[in-house]
Amino acid sequence: MNIESLYSDGIKQLSPSPIRELLKIAAKPGIISLAGGNPSPDTFPVKELRDCFMSVIERDWKRILQYSPTEGNVDLIDIIKQHSIKQGINCETENILITSGSQQGMDLVCRTLLNPKDEVIVELPSYPGSIHTLKSYQAKLTGVPLDNEGIDTDILENILKQRQKTGKLPKFIYVIPTFQNPSGTTLSENRRRTLIKLAEKYGLIIVEDDPYNALRYEGENIKPIKAMDHDEHVVYMSSFSKTFCPGVRVAWTIGQKDLIRKMVISKQGADLHTSSLTQAIVAEYCKNNHMENHLKDVVSYYKIKRNIMLESVEKYFKGLAIWTKPLGGFFVWMTLNKNVDTTELFSKAVEKGVIYVPGSSFCVDGSNKNSMRLSFATVSNENIKKGIQLLAEVFYE
Numbered sequence: 001m002n003i004e005s006l007y008s009d010g011i012k013q014l015s016p017s018p019i020r021e022l023l024k025i026a027a028k029p030g031i032i033s034l035a036g037g038n039p040s041p042d043t044f045p046v047k048e049l050r051d052c053f054m055s056v057i058e059r060d061w062k063r064i065l066q067y068s069p070t071e072g073n074v075d076l077i078d079i080i081k082q083h084s085i086k087q088g089i090n091c092e093t094e095n096i097l098i099t100s101g102s103q104q105g106m107d108l109v110c111r112t113l114l115n116p117k118d119e120v121i122v123e124l125p126s127y128p129g130s131i132h133t134l135k136s137y138q139a140k141l142t143g144v145p146l147d148n149e150g151i152d153t154d155i156l157e158n159i160l161k162q163r164q165k166t167g168k169l170p171k172f173i174y175v176i177p178t179f180q181n182p183s184g185t186t187l188s189e190n191r192r193r194t195l196i197k198l199a200e201k202y203g204l205i206i207v208e209d210d211p212y213n214a215l216r217y218e219g220e221n222i223k224p225i226k227a228m229d230h231d232e233h234v235v236y237m238s239s240f241s242k243t244f245c246p247g248v249r250v251a252w253t254i255g256q257k258d259l260i261r262k263m264v265i266s267k268q269g270a271d272l273h274t275s276s277l278t279q280a281i282v283a284e285y286c287k288n289n290h291m292e293n294h295l296k297d298v299v300s301y302y303k304i305k306r307n308i309m310l311e312s313v314e315k316y317f318k319g320l321a322i323w324t325k326p327l328g329g330f331f332v333w334m335t336l337n338k339n340v341d342t343t344e345l346f347s348k349a350v351e352k353g354v355i356y357v358p359g360s361s362f363c364v365d366g367s368n369k370n371s372m373r374l375s376f377a378t379v380s381n382e383n384i385k386k387g388i389q390l391l392a393e394v395f396y397e
């Protein structure tokens with residue numbers, strides 16, 4: 001049977017994630033991969049996890065091996081509520097939904113808000129996983145460039161003014177304001193306020209994707225945009241994937257109660273609920289007060305790696321490129337001379353034994369061809385130095 005003619009319009013627009021394809025190359029022995037966005041398995045708290053697993057399974061097996069409410073585990077929701085209130089986010093239980101990763105949060109937001117051809121504003125560059133989701137709902141994507149202070153709110157406002165004239169405004173603005181994937185930049189406080197004002201003025205939703213927030217290596221904490229949101233314009237998503245373990249697939253969305261209710265209904269059609277077992281393990285881990293110490297360890301672990309990457313880049317790329325200096329998260333974004341195409345040079349880098357992700361993979365308009373994303377999270381300290389040195393050889397040649 002020919003299945004092609006039966007595919008939906010949404011799926012026809014999708015191609016395999018370039019990053020997932022690259023990760024197959026990264027699996028080859030001897031390649032130093034600066035391409036992945038994964039957290040390091042060295043940070044996974046295996047012993048405490050085993051203890052938490054044993055406790056919940058012995059104590060509560062009837063409940064946690066059973067189907068459970070779509071909204072999520074009540075203890076976990078309470079933990080997230082307390083944590084969010086500390087972050088300055090005003091929320092109640094009904095504002096919170098536990099999702100199977102933030103990736104599902106994004107899917108449910110799109111499912112709940114988007115019709116085909118609705119416009120969504122995304123950063124240039126942005127996280128390809130979310131771009132993928134947006135495309136599958138046939139959103140019309142408009143990119144707004146970033147600089148060192150995050151999304152350029154002047155350019156954004158000009159676009160919104162134009163759209164207002166035509167009478168069709170975007171549905172939402174998708175941003176990763178803190179330690180952005182892929183650029184590593186953080187949206188300044190001023191721009192966070194401007195973004196909220198624009199959302200209020202034009203009646204837009206801001207979707208704030210914030211999985212790296214707790215991974216700060218220097219500087220003062222900055223409040224999530226959601227903490228500045230007095231009129232419920234922001235839908236906030238965060239996750240245990242980067243700070244804890246992505247395999248548990250536990251994340252959360254905070255939004256206005258009506259929207260969360262609709263997302264709950266959508267989730268019932270997607271997976272009924274996030275795993276009762278892993279939610280219970282994560283809740284137990286937090287209730288036993290492990291998370292605070294764990295985060296301290298994880299932050300010191302990645303800080304060393306970030307410093308090594310920045311030192312190596314300074315040593316080998318000074319005068320050849322510019323790059324971001326992330327205050328947290330996993331990524332450095334490097335931009336070379338205008339006539340360099342990092343996609344074309346990718347196979348040369350593979351020959352040398354190092355890989356990165358070409359910049360255009362993150363851009364809905366195919367721009368940033370002369371940029372690349374470098375991740376320090378899963379690479380050994382020695383290999384960060386070696387990888388950057390090899391990369392410099394590729395570009396010098």
Ligand SMILES: Cc1ncc(COP(=O)(O)O)c(C=O)c1O
Pocket residue numbers: 037100101102103104127129176181209211238239240241246250251
């Ligand atoms: C910005 C961003 N959002 C969402 C995700 C997906 O996270 P999760 O594992 O919670 O689905 C990632 C993972 O790389 C990410 O970088």
